[in-house]
Amino acid sequence: MQHQAKKRYGQNFLRDKNLLKKIVNESNIKDKDVIEVGPGQGALTSFLADQAKSVVCFEIDKSLKPILNPIELSYPNLKIIYEDFMDQDLTAFGDDLHVVANVPYYITTPIIFKLLETKQIKTASLMIQKEVCDRLVSKPGSKTYNSLSVVLQYFTNVYKMLDVKRHMFYPKPNVDSAVVRIEKRNTPFLSQEKEKIFLDIVKSAFKQKRKTLTNNWFEAYQIPKEDIHEFLISLQLDPNIRAEKITLEKYIEIAKVWPYDL
Numbered sequence: 001m002q003h004q005a006k007k008r009y010g011q012n013f014l015r016d017k018n019l020l021k022k023i024v025n026e027s028n029i030k031d032k033d034v035i036e037v038g039p040g041q042g043a044l045t046s047f048l049a050d051q052a053k054s055v056v057c058f059e060i061d062k063s064l065k066p067i068l069n070p071i072e073l074s075y076p077n078l079k080i081i082y083e084d085f086m087d088q089d090l091t092a093f094g095d096d097l098h099v100v101a102n103v104p105y106y107i108t109t110p111i112i113f114k115l116l117e118t119k120q121i122k123t124a125s126l127m128i129q130k131e132v133c134d135r136l137v138s139k140p141g142s143k144t145y146n147s148l149s150v151v152l153q154y155f156t157n158v159y160k161m162l163d164v165k166r167h168m169f170y171p172k173p174n175v176d177s178a179v180v181r182i183e184k185r186n187t188p189f190l191s192q193e194k195e196k197i198f199l200d201i202v203k204s205a206f207k208q209k210r211k212t213l214t215n216n217w218f219e220a221y222q223i224p225k226e227d228i229h230e231f232l233i234s235l236q237l238d239p240n241i242r243a244e245k246i247t248l249e250k251y252i253e254i255a256k257v258w259p260y261d262l
């Protein structure tokens with residue numbers, strides 16, 4: 001069956017069976033409830049259904065139905081819903097959910113936020129742009145370290161599973177990809193109240209990358225710069241430090257003792 005790939009839906013399909021099997025095997029989904037975003041022509045779907053307890057797929061493109069129908073019929077544990085994933089309330093599908101997807105790149109960040117916000121989702125293995133993956137897993141001092149890296153690493157254990165070259169897809173995209181593995185932490189590092197502070201101060205710290213932390217916090221909260229300097233020194237930090245030099249652990253420590261209004 002011929003299907004014309006649709007650019008507007010981010011359709012870049014996979015077919016290398018070894019790669020698909022590797023992604024599924026390393027996603028640890030045996031006997032688990034799995035959600036797949038965008039099954040496309042079902043390349044990943046049957047490997048998922050072979051291992052998982054159940055697989056629920058969301059596919060926005062109804063014209064893929066004739067290709068996906070036979071796969072759905074051959075797996076009693078597989079259900080394909082032809083709707084936009086971003087509109088879904090996932091609570092109906094279980095409380096221990098695992099997402100596996102070759103993500104449509106135009107909605108990579110919204111998908112990651114939806115996964116973070118949905119309590120029922122415990123892990124995600126996502127094919128995303130290599131550049132985005134590098135940002136998500138990046139560490140202090142690296143050019144790609146930003147507020148999303150800090151926030152994601154706060155809520156999850158995140159690492160790169162594998163690199164995937166662009167020629168593995170058809171049609172071939174303009175960038176290389178990588179599979180990122182995201183595992184939610186069971187216990188939060190901070191209380192709810194301190195967590196709110198943490199999220200706010202991390203976001204404001206990175207607001208303008210060329211500025212020092214002091215300048216960014218001064219602009220965000222109107223705290224006198226001398227006070228911020230003293231505060232940083234009390235935490236054994238250089239008062240002229242930039243946000244990208246500070247570790248997750250240090251941001252957590254800062255949130256715990258943050259003395260100012262937000």
Ligand code: SAM
Pocket residue numbers: 009010011012013014015037038039040041042043044058059060061083084085086101102103104105107
């Ligand atoms: N899983 C297939 C594969 O690996 O070959 C297809 C991956 S392709 C990169 C992304 C898929 O997501 C496409 O089938 C596309 O139609 C679908 N898609 C795009 N936006 C979507 C959305 N908002 N909700 C659900 N599916 C979507």
